[in-house]
Amino acid sequence: MGLPLTGHVSVDDSARLIRNYRYAVERAMRALGGWIALTPDVSAKLLMGRHVWDLAQHAEAFGKRLPELRAPAQVSEPANERVVAFMDALEEPETPQQTVERLVGVYRVLKPHLRASYHDYLLRANAVYEPPTRRILSRCIDDERRHIVAGETIIGHLCATPALTARALAWQRRLERLLAAAGGVTGDGLPPSPPGAGDAPMEMSDDAREFIRLEAPMASWPVPQDLRDALDSLGSSLLARNRAALARWLAAGVSPDPVCLALGAATLTSHRLVAIARLGHQRLVKWRLEGPDASVTVLGRWVPGPEGWRVVTLDVARIELPGLAEPRR
Amino acid sequence: MDRPIAYDKLAREDRWVRMRAREVAELKVEQGLPPFPDLSTRDSIRERVHGILVGEMQAMEGAGRTVCDFPDAPWEFTMDMARQVWDESRHVEIYLRLLEHLGGYPGEFPETTILWRCACAEDAAARVAGVNRGLEGLACDVFNQLVHIARRIGDPILERAVEFVLADEITHVRMGSKWLTKLTEGDPERRRKAIEFQENIDERFNLGGIRQDGDHEAVSISVATDVRRMAGFTEEEIERLIKTTQRSQAY
Numbered sequence: 001m002g003l004p005l006t007g008h009v010s011v012d013d014s015a016r017l018i019r020n021y022r023y024a025v026e027r028a029m030r031a032l033g034g035w036i037a038l039t040p041d042v043s044a045k046l047l048m049g050r051h052v053w054d055l056a057q058h059a060e061a062f063g064k065r066l067p068e069l070r071a072p073a074q075v076s077e078p079a080n081e082r083v084v085a086f087m088d089a090l091e092e093p094e095t096p097q098q099t100v101e102r103l104v105g106v107y108r109v110l111k112p113h114l115r116a117s118y119h120d121y122l123l124r125a126n127a128v129y130e131p132p133t134r135r136i137l138s139r140c141i142d143d144e145r146r147h148i149v150a151g152e153t154i155i156g157h158l159c160a161t162p163a164l165t166a167r168a169l170a171w172q173r174r175l176e177r178l179l180a181a182a183g184g185v186t187g188d189g190l191p192p193s194p195p196g197a198g199d200a201p202m203e204m205s206d207d208a209r210e211f212i213r214l215e216a217p218m219a220s221w222p223v224p225q226d227l228r229d230a231l232d233s234l235g236s237s238l239l240a241r242n243r244a245a246l247a248r249w250l251a252a253g254v255s256p257d258p259v260c261l262a263l264g265a266a267t268l269t270s271h272r273l274v275a276i277a278r279l280g281h282q283r284l285v286k287w288r289l290e291g292p293d294a295s296v297t298v299l300g301r302w303v304p305g306p307e308g309w310r311v312v313t314l315d316v317a318r319i320e321l322p323g324l325a326e327p328r329r
Numbered sequence: 330m331d332r333p334i335a336y337d338k339l340a341r342e343d344r345w346v347r348m349r350a351r352e353v354a355e356l357k358v359e360q361g362l363p364p365f366p367d368l369s370t371r372d373s374i375r376e377r378v379h380g381i382l383v384g385e386m387q388a389m390e391g392a393g394r395t396v397c398d399f400p401d402a403p404w405e406f407t408m409d410m411a412r413q414v415w416d417e418s419r420h421v422e423i424y425l426r427l428l429e430h431l432g433g434y435p436g437e438f439p440e441t442t443i444l445w446r447c448a449c450a451e452d453a454a455a456r457v458a459g460v461n462r463g464l465e466g467l468a469c470d471v472f473n474q475l476v477h478i479a480r481r482i483g484d485p486i487l488e489r490a491v492e493f494v495l496a497d498e499i500t501h502v503r504m505g506s507k508w509l510t511k512l513t514e515g516d517p518e519r520r521r522k523a524i525e526f527q528e529n530i531d532e533r534f535n536l537g538g539i540r541q542d543g544d545h546e547a548v549s550i551s552v553a554t555d556v557r558r559m560a561g562f563t564e565e566e567i568e569r570l571i572k573t574t575q576r577s578q579a580y
Contacts, residue, residue, distance in 0.1 A: 029396065029411065030330075030396055030397045030400060031330060031397070032393070033392075033393035033394065033395075033396030033397045033410075033411065033414055034330055034332070034334075034393060034394055034396070034397025034398070035393070035397075036389060036390050036393035036394075036414070037334065037338065037339055037340065037390035037391075037393060037394055037445075038334070038338060038340050039340055040340040040341050040342045041342060042342060042421075042425075042435075045386070045389070045390075045418070045421070046418050046421060046422060048393070048418075049389050049393065049414050049415065049417065049418025049421070050415060050418050050419075052393060052396060052411050052414040052415065053411050053412055053414060053415030055411075056396075056407065056408055056411030056412070060404075060408060063404065074404045091330045094330065094331065096340040205419075210422075211422075214422065214425045214426075215342070217342075217343075217344055218344070218434055218436075221434075274343035274344060275343055275344045275345060275346050275436050276436075277345075277346040277436055277437060277438055277439045278376075278437055278438055279348075279353065279356055279357065279438070279439060280356065280357045280360040280362045281360055282356065282360070284346045284348070284439055286343060286346055288343060297343065299346065
């Protein structure tokens with residue numbers, strides 16, 4: 001017996017599903033593209049940069065298929081207003097501290113759902129008269145599986161504390177509720193997850209483990225010992241707001257007062273060097289002072305001289321309050 | 330999502346130190362150093378490669394913003410920009426690895442954001458003129474010279490990797506020329522403004538006479554006339570660029 005000619009969707013329904021997919025894919029592609037600049041973490045930047053193009057190709061393939069189904073080419077259409085609300089929510093996290101929320105929305109909520117939805121449609125698409133759609137779905141499923149594995153690897157890397165893990169989970173739950181309320185991106189309900197979500201091979205072109213390696217901070221900077229001693233001393237003096245000890249490292253005419261004033265009354269309990277950049281013979285040095293209420297980034301420019309290394313400029317570059325990292329509710 | 334975003338929203342890890350380009354140049358000149366790294370030593374090549382890495386990162390971010398900021402632009406335009414994001418993200422990885430290869434580290438030199446600022450133009454036509462033709466044109470000059478220097482010093486890793494990046498940049502310039510024409514069809518004023526924006530960028534990236542027409546070994550950045558021709562710049566455009574490099578003699 002040959003292949004069955006039983007069909008589950010009409011041509012018009014197929015075009016509608018493809019417009020619905022294209023809507024979600026196009027918005028995700030534009031969001032990932034826009035987020036690259038808003039995301040500090042190199043591993044996440046590279047991940048997004050790799051996947052923008054894959055998603056563009058998915059949208060292109062869906063959009064090209066539409067005229068073959070008696071519909072205008074390259075048109076996106078949300079299934080309903082709640083899908084729009086879901087995508088709006090997914091796009092919300094924009095602050096530098098919300099990389100985890102950005103990745104969770106795309107890689108733990110949207111992409112697993114897209115993969116499940118594509119798979120569900122593939123199972124129902126007729127093998128005799130819908131191969132053009134089936135081929136597109138198969139390619140998208142393969143890409144999504146690879147993306148999900150890569151995204152999950154980066155999320156695992158970024159969720160370095162229980163608080164971040166909890167935040168990621170809370171955000172995931174919120175988006176999952178919105179997606180369920182929309183009935184998924186097609187409005188037809190949430191299909192079950194297909195098997196084999198976690199077995200996609202890593203490819204060299206988007207190997208998330210390599211992105212993480214490239215993000216690793218320096219274990220120790222190549223600086224002369226006298227500068228290293230000076231940096232340790234100045235960091236401790238900043239933490240203690242010890243003006244006299246600070247002044248020892250400041251060049252003539254540089255006052256410790258502005259920095260001490262900017263540090264304010266925040267409780268700061270630790271300090272670490274986070275950057276040392278060369279500027280000719282000089283060094284630009286960044287410290288991060290952290291405490292339960294705030295973290296403060298201080299930048300100093302060090303110049304070598306007859307009396308050793310001295311700071312010629314010292315500024316508070318940034319003050320962060322952890323509470324601001326929470327996404328809008 | 331905010332479209333477009335302000336310049337200062339560009340997000341970085343702690344390991345980077347950001348500084349105005351002018352300030353970097355002035356502080357180096359004060360120390361008796363050239364304002365822009367030449368390619369005479371392995372150290373200066375590393376500094377140049379670090380600068381390129383930063384440029385590639387900002388190019389990736391800029392192309393990503395273009396995908397995001399212009400949802401009403403032609404779909405084929407979005408496709409080209411999405412492709413560019415992918416290319417630039419691979420370039421970032423390539424230069425991160427080249428920096429390792431040269432014994433450097435990300436953040437070893439300050440990051441300047443001139444390139445990113447150019448990528449924030451509000452008009453899509455200005456962005457492709459400024460970034461794809463102005464800045465990617467500069468990339469053609471810089472990479473072509475770097476391939477030559479790598480060959481001379483016997484560094485096949487540097488030579489091969491940068492040669493492939495250069496091939497991508499030529500494609501990006503072509504995309505820029507195509508979209509400058511298509512996006513400004515029937516709107517000469519928009520085209521004039523976009524080209525003016527590109528010429529301002531060209532002038533700025535002559536870096537006070539550092540970019541010149543000349544032998545790879547003799548000038549800090551040599552104008553890659555053959556590569557520019559391949560990328561679709563006209564003879565007139567190349568000649569005009571060379572003329573502007575001659576009148577930007579002091580930083």
